[in-house]
Amino acid sequence: MCENWACAINASVKPILDLDTYPFVAIWEVTRACELACQHCRAEAIKRRDPRELNHADSLRLLDQVARAKPTVFVLTGGDPMMRPDILEIVAACTERKIPVSMSPSATPHFANSDLRKFRDVGLKRISLSLDGAIRETHDRFRGVAGTWDRTMEAIYHAKETGLEVQINTTFSKQNLREFEAFTALMDEINPTLWSVFLLVPTGRAKPEDMFTGEVTERLFERLYLHSRKAAYPIKTTEGQHYRRVALQMWGRDRKGPRPRIVPISDGKGFVFVSHTGDIQPSGFLPITAGNIRHDELLDIYQNSHLFRDLRDSEKLGGKCGRCEFRKICGGSRARAHATTGNHLAEEPLCTYQPAPLSKLGKILTPVVV
Numbered sequence: 001m002c003e004n005w006a007c008a009i010n011a012s013v014k015p016i017l018d019l020d021t022y023p024f025v026a027i028w029e030v031t032r033a034c035e036l037a038c039q040h041c042r043a044e045a046i047k048r049r050d051p052r053e054l055n056h057a058d059s060l061r062l063l064d065q066v067a068r069a070k071p072t073v074f075v076l077t078g079g080d081p082m083m084r085p086d087i088l089e090i091v092a093a094c095t096e097r098k099i100p101v102s103m104s105p106s107a108t109p110h111f112a113n114s115d116l117r118k119f120r121d122v123g124l125k126r127i128s129l130s131l132d133g134a135i136r137e138t139h140d141r142f143r144g145v146a147g148t149w150d151r152t153m154e155a156i157y158h159a160k161e162t163g164l165e166v167q168i169n170t171t172f173s174k175q176n177l178r179e180f181e182a183f184t185a186l187m188d189e190i191n192p193t194l195w196s197v198f199l200l201v202p203t204g205r206a207k208p209e210d211m212f213t214g215e216v217t218e219r220l221f222e223r224l225y226l227h228s229r230k231a232a233y234p235i236k237t238t239e240g241q242h243y244r245r246v247a248l249q250m251w252g253r254d255r256k257g258p259r260p261r262i263v264p265i266s267d268g269k270g271f272v273f274v275s276h277t278g279d280i281q282p283s284g285f286l287p288i289t290a291g292n293i294r295h296d297e298l299l300d301i302y303q304n305s306h307l308f309r310d311l312r313d314s315e316k317l318g319g320k321c322g323r324c325e326f327r328k329i330c331g332g333s334r335a336r337a338h339a340t341t342g343n344h345l346a347e348e349p350l351c352t353y354q355p356a357p358l359s360k361l362g363k364i365l366t367p368v369v370v
Contacts, residue, residue: 017263017270020312023302024263024270026071027284028062030054030090032276033083035108035145049083053276056086058294060093062274065298067097069272074099075128077284079276080106088118095123102126104169107152108145116162126193127159128167134182142175156190165193169238172220173200173210180220184227192233197224199240199350201285201335208340214352221246229257239285239333241266242351245326267334267344268311272302282311285335286344310345319347324355 017024033049054062066074074094081087082105094101102125105111116127129152133139136149143149159166168190170183187195199217202208212220221243228235228247237243247260265271268282275281278293280301290308291301302308310316311334314327321332332348340349 017265019265019270021303022070022299023272024071024265025073025075026066026069026272026274026298027075027077028066028274029078029276029284030059030076030081030087031083032079034078034080034106035083035110050276054278054293056089058278059086059090062278062293062298063090063093063097063099065293066094067099068297069299069302071272072100073102075102075104077104078106080108080111082106082108082111082114088122091119091124092122100125102128102165102167104128104130105155106130107143107148107155109151112151112154116158116164120162120164124164126165126167127155128169128196129155129159130169130171131183131186132171133176134179134186138176138179166190167194167196168192169196169198171198171200172212174212175210177212177216177220180223184231187233188231195231195233195235196238197235197240197243198238199333199336201239201333202339212350214350217242217350218246218352222250225250225260234261236263239283239335241330241332242326242348242353245330245351245353248326248329262329264329264331266311266331268308269331272298272308274298280305282308282344283335285333286338288338288344316345317347318343318345320351320353320355321347324353326353326355 031049031053076087076090081103084090087103091101091103101123103119105127107129131139131152132142133149139149139152140146156166168187172180200211202211217240221237221240224235224237224243225247244260244262244264248262251257251260263270267286271283273281273284274293275287279289280291280293280296280298281287281289288307290305314331315322317327317331321327324330332351334344336349337346338344
């Protein structure tokens with residue numbers, strides 16, 4: 001039985017991602033308009049399009065910048081991207097620039113009536129759909145519109161039938177945690193390309209009282225890791241960076257199965273977000289603006305702005321995050337730290353782990369990435 005966290009990390013493996021130079025993930029909020037009224041909406045979406053959002057010419061200039069930033073993953077999100085009348089042209093423009101493009105639509109009648117073959121034919125690779133209730137009643141209550149569950153299930157079926165990859169996003173909160181086992185059974189049935197589990201950040205419509213305690217979060221991550229060992233699909237967390245620490249610790253205790261696969265990205269570290277008005281931010285959950293694509297270059301802001309450089313420097317983390325031996329692969333949610341303390345470099349508020357004394361650690365090992 002391995003009692004030392006270092007047993008879970010192979011120091012000889014070097015990172016293959018240059019997160020200081022290029023973002024691994026880039027997200028563009030193409031609009032904030034949406035027909036749903038989700039309880040925890042980061043964007044506080046409304047039904048009307050904002051007249052300040054990037055127009056079509058601005059959008060093409062942004063895509064030129066995204067192409068130069070070379071993200072591995074590029075996602076069109078919202079609001080609801082389907083509320084943009086030029087969304088098909090935008091997807092096609094991504095393909096013309098050799099940008100691998102995915103889309104995160106809302107399960108609305110408008111989307112249900114769309115011909116996904118047209119999107120596939122112009123280069124769309126994946127759609128991500130949200131399921132925030134493992135049963136119809138919970139999901140529809142969360143999304144604020146009756147019938148959303150049924151349309152989501154129909155969208156999953158049609159996307160797979162069309163040949164698109166399907167990612168499922170789930171935000172866990174106090175409202176749906178009791179459905180964890182039902183969620184895992186549902187994911188096994190859907191068998192998505194990826195299950196992305198979001199840990200709530202109290203920004204937008206999300207409220208601090210909907211967050212878990214650190215202890216509940218730890219138990220959720222333990223259950224998630226145990227499920228990941230038997231699931232046929234990969235699982236990742238969003239704004240739940242300390243899941244990586246939990247997974248490594250649990251794997252290190254028994255060494256059963258393959259070592260957890262980790263991509264150590266976080267807000268501003270391998271991740272960049274562009275708002276509907278062109279603001280360049282570390283993520284949609286960390287709405288601090290470092291520039292705007294109308295007068296700044298996306299890659300230059302990512303590489304050189306003080307905000308992004310600080311977020312990539314684990315030595316600048318505050319509290320126990322700054323002392324933690326896992327800080328290079330975790331670092332905590334910078335968005336949640338900002339939302340709860342006003343300081344994006346403060347310690348992760350939902351982590352119960354107590355770092356080992358620095359005098360006992362020696363050299364921080366190189367993170368294992370894939």
